């Protein structure tokens with residue numbers, strides 16, 4: 033018997049078994065019905081027990097001896113579709129972003145592993161005190177010590193915690209069961225509320241939408257109610273009331289008994305934001321975050337699947353919430369880097385959301401004050417419907433922005449990190465008892481450590497990056513956490529002139545204390561937010577005005593409302609311009625706009641000081657004016673000239689190995705394989721590399737990269753597929769690991 037097609041079938045969709053698929057043949061009669069994601073019935077095991085499974089892959093060649101492959105028995109039509117959709121989505125992600133089907137399934141399917149019910153167990157005495165007393169003496173006579181201990185404790189306190197009985201009283205489960213059978217005690221199990229939201233819910237006053245907001249909300253609701261599904265981009269300046277618009281539309285969707293996923297970058301998923309949604313929608317909401325255990329997240333997925341909630345709010349992974357009747361996906365701050373996965377499959381949440389929405393006939397709303405070039409480009413091309421919110425909702429004036437040329441300051445004998453203008457305005461705000469935010473768009477403390485005599489730079493022995501000094505006298509690798517003591521002599525030339533350079537948030541804080549000793553200062557960066565809750569603690573102290581100045585990295589510019597902040601100072605705006613990747617200007621523009629958006633959120637108008645060595649750079653000039661369109665125009669010229677996304681597409685191939693020579697060799701073979709594959713068609717294909725990555729070694733693994741640029745994404749997908757096959761079949765690449773990243777957002 034021969035077949036045309038074979039299906040890989042997954043039997044149990046649980047995390048542990050994802051790697052285990054079984055191949056079945058697809059009989060001719062099912063060849064059109066059987067597609068990826070289909071629910072099928074197959075004969076399983078020796079007894080050919082009939083069980084359910086899902087098709088995760090289809091091939092034209094069998095993996096085993098053809099006589100050992102059984103045909104599948106039936107394709108179930110109109111099956112419960114949520115699993116089918118998610119499996120199909122996983123398959124699409126594998127195709128579009130690379131990696132194996134297992135990588136994708138693990139990303140998409142909820143983890144079943146830790147389904148611990150959350151419950152409180154306790155033990156209660158069932159007999160009265162007199163009977164207990166009698167039993168107590170009886171057990172003592174019989175020398176039944178465990179029973180004696182338990183009864184003694186229960187006579188003092190009628191209800192005991194189950195785990196205390198086991199752990200502290202050292203009473204075994206079998207002893208407990210014995211007494212239960214005799215009717216002396218009982219075990220009480222109370223299920224705990226699985227809702228992760230513990231705040232008390234206060235109902236919000238619903239803001240009446242202003243005209244701009246109402247126009248957008250009405251348009252989208254009209255579409256929705258008349259069955260039109262689409263992708264929308266809301267470009268609205270900070271504070272223009274995007275969240276209010278989302279909530280208005282969400283209401284219309286849940287009124288139709290459909291569900292909504294709201295993605296918010298984790299860093300902006302603050303108490304304030306969550307409370308707003310809670311106040312509006314109450315208990316039918318759940319949230320997810322990375323601090324939750326896998327079991328807790330699985331629990332939330334289960335609640336969604338069972339229809340206990342209508343709205344899921346969370347970061348990237350919330351995209352896969354198994355709602356049965358999804359109507360809308362919202363991605364707020366859609367330009368954020370955190371929407372791109374850093375592990376394989378290296379997917380971006382926006383195209384995945386759009387794909388998922390297409391599969392189930394839902395809509396997608398993207399929102400941002402500074403849309404990504406990709407999204408705005410698509411909106412211009414008519415792929416997304418574009419809406420604008422141009423005014424702050426609360427009538428606050430947009431802030432006044434000063435651009436300060438740091439070269440001029442130096443000429444005027446100002447050697448401090450604060451320009452004359454910034455100093456003047458800080459003093460002014462301190463005198464008026466208003467608040468100030470000082471922002472440094474680079475992570476960290478004092479920068480790298482180098483020798484002023486010979487130029488030697490202290491590097492991590494495991495990674496190809498410089499070590500960063502901390503004020504505890506240690507130097508630390510931010511990549512692998514390696515640390516050592518700051519040497520007193522240069523290891524290369526033995527001079528004493530080895531020291532930390534560059535300005536970090538810690539240094540800024542020191543200067544603030546020196547220059548403005550009367551001010552109360554808080555600092556927020558990686559260093560001060562190590563522990564759970566640190567983040568909230570600092571922000572809440574600042575919002576209660578327990579400090580006058582908040583110094584920080586980009587963490588401080590996201591998603592917070594501080595009505596008394598009337599001055600924002602950006603210490604060195606150029607720092608992010610030289611990040612060395614093609615998105616550096618875009619990121620600088622976004623950060624500056626966001627930082628500016630923090631000034632004057634309420635009745636008092638705000639001011640912003642941008643200090644820079646490049647006052648003429650377009651990303652700084654346009655950010656200062658809040659002119660997104662002009663920034664977009666200029667940046668698109670650059671992207672077009674260089675063939676960078678969104679004008680063309682990039683496929684990054686990363687080859688890694690424990691051996692330096694192996695990594696280089698493999699990258700060479702891959703490069704040659706690519707050239708052979710594209711043949712003469714390489715006019716339109718740009719190949720850059722192979723070459724060592726910027727981060728050429730990380731955790732003792734050597735890294736080589738090849739960049740491919742082409743106008744057509746699908747053509748790059750073909751190359752990826754070809755290389756995946758080459759990797760599986762060629763001995764040449766043994767001992768090397770291969771990864772793909774389309775249109776990368778992080779540097780390699």
Ligand code: ADP
Nearest residue numbers: 239240241242270271272273274275276425426
């Ligand atoms: P965005 O999400 O665009 O940054 P928000 O939705 O957070 O903006 O709105 C900014 C502030 O304005 C919030 O405090 C919000 O409560 C308020 N706000 C938004 N829309 C209105 C409105 N129509 N009437 C009154 N206040 C509003």
Ligand code: ZN
Nearest residue numbers: 483486522525
């Ligand atoms: Zn030296």
Ligand code: ZN
Nearest residue numbers: 492495509512
């Ligand atoms: Zn390291």
